[in-house]
Amino acid sequence: MSRVAVATIDLGALKHNLSIVRKNAPHSKILAVIKANAYGHGLETVAKALVAADGFAVAHFEEAITLREIDKDKPIILLQGFADEVELALLLSHSIEPVIHSFYQIDILEKLELPDTTNVWLKIDTGMNRLGIAHLEMLTAWQRLNAIESLKGRVKIMSHFANADDKSHAGTEEQILLFQTLTMQCNTEKSLANSAGLLHWPDSHMDWVRPGIMLYGVSPCEKESADSFELMPVMTLKSRIIAINQIQKDESIGYGHIWKAKQDTPIAVVGIGYGDGYPRHIKENTPVLINKTRYQIVGRVSMDMLCVELNENHNFNVGDEVVLWGEGLPVEEIAKQAGTIAYELLCQVTARVKFEYIPKAFGI
Ligand SMILES: Cc1ncc(COP(=O)(O)O)c(C=O)c1O
Structure with missing residues (x-):
């Protein structure tokens, strides 16, 4: 892939x-x-x-x-x-x-x-x-x-x-x-x-x-949002769903089995991890955005993947986009979940991530 x-x-x-x-x-x-x-x-x-x-x-x-x-x-x-x-x-x-x-x-x-x-x-x-x-x-x-x-x-x-x-x-x-x-x-x-x-x-x-x-x-x-200063996020970090698995109640997922399903639940596996600069030590229940709706990360972030709990009524597919931070999901909020500051998360995105500049024809 x-x-x-x-x-x-x-x-x-x-x-x-x-x-x-x-x-x-x-x-x-x-x-x-x-x-x-x-x-x-x-x-x-x-x-x-x-x-x-x-x-x-x-x-x-x-x-x-x-x-x-x-x-x-x-x-x-x-x-x-x-x-x-x-x-x-x-x-x-x-x-x-x-x-x-x-x-x-x-x-x-x-x-x-x-x-x-x-x-x-x-x-x-x-x-x-x-x-x-x-x-x-x-x-x-x-x-x-x-x-x-x-x-x-x-x-x-x-x-x-x-x-x-x-x-x-x-x-x-x-x-x-x-x-x-x-x-x-x-x-x-x-x-x-x-x-x-x-x-x-x-x-x-x-x-x-x-x-x-x-x-x-x-x-x-820390106490004031970017919005309150009229600032607009420049970087949006995204990835895609690479698999959707059905997990049964009481089953655990990922390294260390640190999270256990409270009920039968669909899990989206997303193609991004600490090898891309997404923090491994992010707190449980950190949000991501799929189709503008918040879902939560469950289990441990691994090098290339992380898992997100969906719900029974989801209609997502493999290939759908997932926003990790940026537009609609402030990087400041994710940084807090990772026990750090947005500066560090932004600087830490690795060379493995593809950078796309918009608008492309910007006179540069
Ligand atoms: C000397 C100096 N000036 C200005 C800045 C910009 O600071 P900020 O990113 O908080 O605006 C920095 C950043 O660390 C700095 O080291």
Whole structure:
């Protein structure tokens, strides 16, 4: 049997979500975050569809170089910066803007002769305590970078939120205030907001917003739905029924026999499993959609298959489509059932799944 799992990527929805970013942050430029293969949606196609974004941000060197081949002009920001002189030289020859998060990178910049067109982003740690120059050392880093002749007027500043997805968390206000205070005297472009910051904290918008997850139609906030932000799901993960079996009361199905039928019941075997990126540890009774109606997964998800309990009156056939998440079934809901976040599920769809982009003739 050839592969039946398909991820449909709705490029119209992607563009719509970009327009929602614009609507929410009308005075900022947009750095579309398309790292991790555009959150699993396909770096190249997503970059081409997001032509209206003002720039792109990725995490890895290779992604940045690939992106530059697709887009010759837009700013491309490399969020993890460079590891050594060789990487830096290659980045600069592709006009990629590295994030400077550590003093070893400033040492390298000071040693090299840089093209006059070099732009860099100084990343300050305002509370995330992950990547970035400690806020107490920010001034030293800023002064050292600005003392490099070819970087004068070309050092931008950014930071990243730790808790913006939680509207009631006081830490976000504190991060905004610290960022504003630290950068008050710095006459340059600034960036702070991810999707959650952008939607909840207008004070964080500044010159550039950096939305990721909302572009893909997913709510960044646990307590608010994507619908409530007018976002549309971009990825719909689907497969097909490959068999329908009648199970008798008290019979069990699948590995470990973890589920037992309470009555005689038809079971649809669906051609998707953890080998495709559907989480094995999903809770019992997680929904799928067949013909727009919810049915529940029963038994253990295996590598290539999972089982769904139908009912006696079903009129489904082998070959009928089953939606695992996406349109009509938010990936956020499935992520909760899997004890994770939608970001992870989207990034985890494997290469075995066929990706179909709609509309196909999208000028890309
Ligand atoms: C530095 C940085 N900015 C922006 C984003 C986008 O965040 P989100 O996907 O929550 O909008 C990320 C994602 O992790 C990030 O690491």
